Amino acid sequence: MAVLPIRLVPDPVLRQKAKRVRSVNGSIHKLISDMIETMYAAPGVGLAAPQVGVSLRVIVIGLPEEEEIILINPEVVRRRGERVVNEGCLSLPGYVGQIKRAESVTVKGRDRDGREVRIKADELLAQALEHEIDHINGRLYTDHLESKDDFHKIEPEEINEEGL
Ligand code: NI
Secondary structure (H helix, E strand, C coil): CCCCCCCCCCCHHHHCCCECCCCCCHHHHHHHHHHHHHHHHCCCCEEEHHHHCCCECEEEECCCCCCCEEEEEEEEEEEECCEEEEECCCCCCCEEEEEEECCEEEEEEECCCCCEEEEEEEHHHHHHHHHHHHHHCCCCHHHHCCCHHHEEECCHHHCCCCCC
C-alpha cells in the first residue's frame, strides 16, 4: 500500500467525469488499498479516485469507529429531504462552505468483490456519499454554494471539519 499525493483544485482531473470500472481486478484492488491508506493519512473520512489522479468511478469512506465502505461505480438512486451542512474537501484545504445536502440517500454500486450492494444512509454518511459521488462526476462542493458569503477560509487551528 502507498500514500498517494492528493490532487488539489484547480487540477483538471477533479473536473473530469470519471470512467466506469469494467472489471474489478488486481489493479482496482491496489487502487482501493492505496486510497484507504491515503484517506486515513490525510486525515479524512472519504476519498474519490480522481483525488489521487485516477479518473475511475471508485470511492472509499471511513467514518470513525466504522468499517470502511468501498464502492465501485456508485450512483445515488434516491435522495430524501434537505439539510444545511458545513463541508470541506481534501482537494480544497483551508476552506469550508455551507451547502444543502440530502437528509438521506440510497446509493447502489459494487463492493470490492464486484458484488452489487445498496446502501441507505443519513447524517454524515449520506453527506460523504453525495460528496464522493460528486467527485466522480467532476463536481466539487463549491458548485453547490448559493452565495459566496457561504464560503470561508479557515485558520489551521479552526480546522475541525471532516475531510472528504
Ligand atoms: Ni472532496
